[in-house]
Amino acid sequence: MRIYAISDLHTDFRENRAALERAGLAGHRDDALIVAGDVADNEAVLRDTLEWLAGRFAEVFFVPGNHELWVRGEQRDSMEKFRSVLRVCDQAGVRTEPARVGGAWVVPLFSWYHEEFDVRGEAVEEELEAWSDRYFCKWPPAIRRVDEAFLRMNEPRVHAYDAPVITFSHFVPRPDLVPSVHRLSFKGLALVAGSAGIEAQIRRIQPRVHVFGHTHIPSDQVIDGVRYVQNYFVRTSPDPLKLVWTSGEAELAAPMFC
Numbered sequence: 001m002r003i004y005a006i007s008d009l010h011t012d013f014r015e016n017r018a019a020l021e022r023a024g025l026a027g028h029r030d031d032a033l034i035v036a037g038d039v040a041d042n043e044a045v046l047r048d049t050l051e052w053l054a055g056r057f058a059e060v061f062f063v064p065g066n067h068e069l070w071v072r073g074e075q076r077d078s079m080e081k082f083r084s085v086l087r088v089c090d091q092a093g094v095r096t097e098p099a100r101v102g103g104a105w106v107v108p109l110f111s112w113y114h115e116e117f118d119v120r121g122e123a124v125e126e127e128l129e130a131w132s133d134r135y136f137c138k139w140p141p142a143i144r145r146v147d148e149a150f151l152r153m154n155e156p157r158v159h160a161y162d163a164p165v166i167t168f169s170h171f172v173p174r175p176d177l178v179p180s181v182h183r184l185s186f187k188g189l190a191l192v193a194g195s196a197g198i199e200a201q202i203r204r205i206q207p208r209v210h211v212f213g214h215t216h217i218p219s220d221q222v223i224d225g226v227r228y229v230q231n232y233f234v235r236t237s238p239d240p241l242k243l244v245w246t247s248g249e250a251e252l253a254a255p256m257f258c
């Protein structure tokens, strides 16, 4: 089995949905796909896209991104929508809990961002005036830190596993995965990009690979023994998936005894 990664499909945009259809993604009936959030804020579009993907892969894994948790003109809050999105995944045959596939564990990590992630202190707060989450996300008053609320949900799955692990989150786990502000057009990014708590959970799990999304900035680098991959959907790409694991790697990584 091969495990592929992608994020930020944003199929709310018809052009993206059409590009996904064009890409076809045939030939993956024995493979798994990690989708690291931001498929659509509209639940019908989310369901349609997830069902389409689930029909092409043996296994599909997903965590909600910020777009999934938008509640525009709705009575419910973003946490209620989060639970509803998990039900949509369940009904579409998409996994949001850890599972062993092809000799590796895939472990979804729920997450959000916090402004403390801007450790360089160089992000421009004023740029967040146009940040949609400010207007479209609504949190229950009892939640003081949204990032911590999601990280707490992960705790039962944060432990050592009996096979190589691939973790994934929508948000960025390490500030050094966000370019410095002079290289960014959106100079408020570090304030809404990620949370150090994700990295703390990654270090406790000790995965081989961590897949993330959200910033729409590609990444594939090894830091302190973990390969950090972002492969956001590029609709002009004829081959939009990124291979992050093949079942042969488990044998290759195993100690040799003669």
Ligand SMILES: [Fe+2]
Residues within 6 Å of the ligand: 008, 010, 038, 065, 214, 215, 216
């Ligand atoms: Fe996105």
Ligand SMILES: [Fe+2]
Residues within 6 Å of the ligand: 038, 065, 066, 067, 170, 213, 214, 215
């Ligand atoms: Fe996002």
